[in-house]
Amino acid sequence: MSEKDQELKDQEVAETAEQKDLEQESVTDELAELTEKIDEMDDQLLRARAEIANITNRNRNERELLQRYRSQDLAKKLLPAIDNLERAMATDVSDEQGINLKKGVEMTLASLQQALKEEGIEEIAAEGETFDPNFHQGVQTVEASEDAPANTIVQVLQKGYKLHDRVLRPSMVIVAQ
Amino acid sequence: MSEKDQELKDQEVAETAEQKDLEQESVTDELAELTEKIDEMDDQLLRARAEIANITNRNRNERELLQRYRSQDLAKKLLPAIDNLERAMATDVSDEQGINLKKGVEMTLASLQQALKEEGIEEIAAEGETFDPNFHQGVQTVEASEDAPANTIVQVLQKGYKLHDRVLRPSMVIVAQ
Structure with missing residues (x-):
């Protein structure tokens, strides 16, 4: 292998590595984004479940009152x-x-x-x-x-x-x- | 740079690239996992919201019936x-x-x-x-x-x-x- 070839090869390898670094960086960003989205959705799910529990309780109470004072x-x-x-x-x-x-x-x-x-x-x-x-x-x-x-x-x-x-x-x- | 040195350097570069490949692979796996988790949570959120709508409707109907036939x-x-x-x-x-x-x-x-x-x-x-x-x-x-x-x-x-x-x-x- 000539020095020139070697240089070219080195350059190629360096470029590939750099590209990989860039790719990895964008992947890391994406990971962070997804993790944030999951946190957000986790929060929404918790709220939705709390809301279901609230509605269910409130409705049971309303029904009991309606029933108790129906006459x-x-x-x-x-x-x-x-x-x-x-x-x-x-x-x-x-x-x-x-x-x-x-x-x-x-x-x-x-x-x-x-x-x-x-x-x-x-x-x-x-x-x-x-x-x-x-x-x-x-x-x-x-x-x-x-x-x-x-x-x-x-x-x-x-x-x-x-x-x-x-x-x-x-x-x-x-x-x- | 001697041929030996060049070989060593080549090997090092190759190893780094391989490691990066491995890292990237595991990151890609993680990405896929997170995306799957988001899909799952999306589904759960949709179900929770549908449940809220159902409960609310059902309760309104029950209340109306209780009210209508209270006497x-x-x-x-x-x-x-x-x-x-x-x-x-x-x-x-x-x-x-x-x-x-x-x-x-x-x-x-x-x-x-x-x-x-x-x-x-x-x-x-x-x-x-x-x-x-x-x-x-x-x-x-x-x-x-x-x-x-x-x-x-x-x-x-x-x-x-x-x-x-x-x-x-x-x-x-x-x-x-």
């Missing part, structure tokens, strides 16, 4: 009917027809109250209880006495009802003061 | 009360007490029916209608006549009710045959 609207609308029946029950009757009619009303009232109870609706305790603005609405006051200490409910003017822990209608009461 | 349980339990009141309304009364009582019952019935109507509950049309097993329950048959062609409902023994498109209780009917 609220209809129950509220039934309260005047219950009031009417209770008023009707206070009517005095004397003849057999009246007595029969009253029995029918009594049965109806009982079945309505049963239906409401099964759906989690109950009367708010009031008479003789301590006044609680969360459940009672004071519409009148009387002077407190030995039998009725201050802040005690002495009379219920209209019954209140609650659905589980939620007030459908507060009791309208007279409070000792 | 179903309470309404079903109210039907016997309505029956009772309707029966009570059929009682004859003669004296003023009875008349007052009946007025109270009438008001109650009206307010119950209004409450049910507002919640989407209505009576199933039956008398004079064509018998439909989805809404009517035939408990008796009579012979068809000119006034009552075959398959027509001639009498309702107990009213049926539906909540939107869902039957709460079918009408109990007598059908011409």
